[in-house]
Amino acid sequence: MIGLYRPLRCLTPKATPARRLRPRTAASFYSTSTSASTSATELHPSRQKWSQPPSTATVTDAEIANLSNKHQHSLSLADLVRHGRPPLSTEALYSSANFTLSLLPIRLAHRIQALRNLPFIVVSNPNISKIYNNYLHSLSTLLPWKHRTISNIEAEIQFTSVLAELVQTHQDTIPILAKGFLECRRYISPGEVTRFLDEHLRARIGTRLIAEQHIALHYSSVPHFDPSASPTPCPEHPSYIGVIDTALCPADVVNSCANWVAEICEYKYGERPEWIVDGEPETAFAYVPMHLEYILTELLKNAFRATIENRHKKEPIVITIAPEPPDAGPPKVKLDPPAENLGAFRSEAIKPLDDNAPGVTIRIRDRGGGIAPEVLPNVWSYSFTTFSEDDMPGGGSGADALSVISNTGGGGSSIAGLGYGLPLSRAYAEYFGGGIGVQSLYGWGTDVYLRLKGVGKIE
Ligand SMILES: Nc1ncnc2c1ncn2[C@@H]1O[C@H](COP(=O)(O)OP(=O)(O)O)[C@@H](O)[C@H]1O
Numbered sequence: 001m002i003g004l005y006r007p008l009r010c011l012t013p014k015a016t017p018a019r020r021l022r023p024r025t026a027a028s029f030y031s032t033s034t035s036a037s038t039s040a041t042e043l044h045p046s047r048q049k050w051s052q053p054p055s056t057a058t059v060t061d062a063e064i065a066n067l068s069n070k071h072q073h074s075l076s077l078a079d080l081v082r083h084g085r086p087p088l089s090t091e092a093l094y095s096s097a098n099f100t101l102s103l104l105p106i107r108l109a110h111r112i113q114a115l116r117n118l119p120f121i122v123v124s125n126p127n128i129s130k131i132y133n134n135y136l137h138s139l140s141t142l143l144p145w146k147h148r149t150i151s152n153i154e155a156e157i158q159f160t161s162v163l164a165e166l167v168q169t170h171q172d173t174i175p176i177l178a179k180g181f182l183e184c185r186r187y188i189s190p191g192e193v194t195r196f197l198d199e200h201l202r203a204r205i206g207t208r209l210i211a212e213q214h215i216a217l218h219y220s221s222v223p224h225f226d227p228s229a230s231p232t233p234c235p236e237h238p239s240y241i242g243v244i245d246t247a248l249c250p251a252d253v254v255n256s257c258a259n260w261v262a263e264i265c266e267y268k269y270g271e272r273p274e275w276i277v278d279g280e281p282e283t284a285f286a287y288v289p290m291h292l293e294y295i296l297t298e299l300l301k302n303a304f305r306a307t308i309e310n311r312h313k314k315e316p317i318v319i320t321i322a323p324e325p326p327d328a329g330p331p332k333v334k335l336d337p338p339a340e341n342l343g344a345f346r347s348e349a350i351k352p353l354d355d356n357a358p359g360v361t362i363r364i365r366d367r368g369g370g371i372a373p374e375v376l377p378n379v380w381s382y383s384f385t386t387f388s389e390d391d392m393p394g395g396g397s398g399a400d401a402l403s404v405i406s407n408t409g410g411g412g413s414s415i416a417g418l419g420y421g422l423p424l425s426r427a428y429a430e431y432f433g434g435g436i437g438v439q440s441l442y443g444w445g446t447d448v449y450l451r452l453k454g455v456g457k458i459e
């Protein structure tokens with residue numbers, strides 16, 4: 001296996017100079033008086049919505065309007081696995097490519113339209129406008145394919161490389177958007193930012209999943225079978241269908257992510273908390289390992305940080321794996337030939353294979369002192385954090401979220417500070433119909449319940 005559970009957000013530190021703002025606290029997060037500035041401060045902070053933010057790409061307004069007026073197809077995981085189990089035949093590979101092509105331009109156009117609907121001064125911020133231009137660029141690379149049918153191997157290879165570039169282009173979206181919205185915080189309220197990001201980042205999860213699924217299927221198809229070249233963990237592993245592992249063991253992912261987070265703790269605090277996995281660690285279910293890695297890394301960071309910062313209690317973090325009882329027999333999903341009619345658009349999220357797919361609940365219990373009642377209502381807001389590097393051993397430098405982003409490339413190798421961990425983890429969990437609940441026993445510790453709905457049974 002090639003790096004099966006490599007933590008997703010192990011990003012290379014970037015040496016971008018940080019613009020220093022004063023340290024953010026719970027109170028200052030909601031304060032409107034701030035020294036934040038943007039390169040667009042010369043512009044009047046108008047609330048007017050503009051249809052044409054600055055752009056460098058060559059997609060016409062008519063094309064964007066045309067695509068963004070189209071409904072997004074309702075998408076289910078059955079669609080993602082309907083091309084069959086790997087290795088895919090050449091015909092099934094073309095079918096996957098054409099299906100991917102039918103979805104992505106509309107999804108990108110919807111995102112472009114949502115960015116255009118932000119106040120002009122916000123989308124003019126260099127970071128937000130970088131993301132806007134990334135979407136325009138990606139759409140411009142897909143449009144030449146729009147009226148084509150992929151039916152030969154050269155075209156399929158070219159198309160897959162366009163997808164690989166798309167995934168790469170949008171790799172750093174989260175830290176860049178986080179930076180942009182921090183710089184714009186005097187022009188847009190935290191509530192508006194959370195509303196925008198919640199929709200945008202959920203849509204991004206689906207778009208990446210669609211593109212990554214075809215890339216993974218490409219490498220595990222008959223014409224291109226090459227395990228060593230695959231960007232996905234192990235195409236030769238029979239439990240994988242593209243990026244979905246039909247026999248994922250959450251306890252393995254917990255241990256791998258906890259080891260990674262413990263290393264960050266050792267580096268940042270000079271100590272690593274202990275953890276115990278109990279319940280039914282042998283449980284396996286069908287899920288997307290990359291998503292589970294993201295969620296568990298963020299939840300474990302929170303639990304580990306709280307445990308270390310609670311000077312008096314160094315009890316181990318207990319992670320309990322509780323499989324749901326087997327269902328009373330929902331129909332198993334068969335890999336039927338592709339259906340032409342995808343149905344009407346219902347939501348951004350991808351529907352699970354079946355509503356009764358057995359799930360797993362993972363409880364992460366720490367003795368880190370809990371969450372203060374005045375903090376609790378804010379923890380689901382993007383950008384809300386109680387982290388300050390001043391609290392780190394040896395003192396800090398007054399650093400804030402902007403320097404966390406600049407120093408770590410988005411918080412991947414930082415223990416906290418971006419304030420995206422809980423809301424984004426919840427977005428991932430809800431994507432397939434799961435969820436996250438936080439129970440704080442203030443003065444004692446926190447229980448986080450991560451409920452994951454399996455993506456369904458696949459025969
Ligand atoms: N297990 C926990 N124990 C105590 N506080 C927590 C825990 N989980 C989350 N929090 C609180 O919620 C806030 C937001 O968490 P999160 O969204 O992960 O952002 P960040 O970790 O970057 O601050 C944290 O700053 C912290 O105050």
Ligand SMILES: [Mg+2]
Pocket residue numbers: 298301302415416417421422
């Ligand atoms: Mg966190």
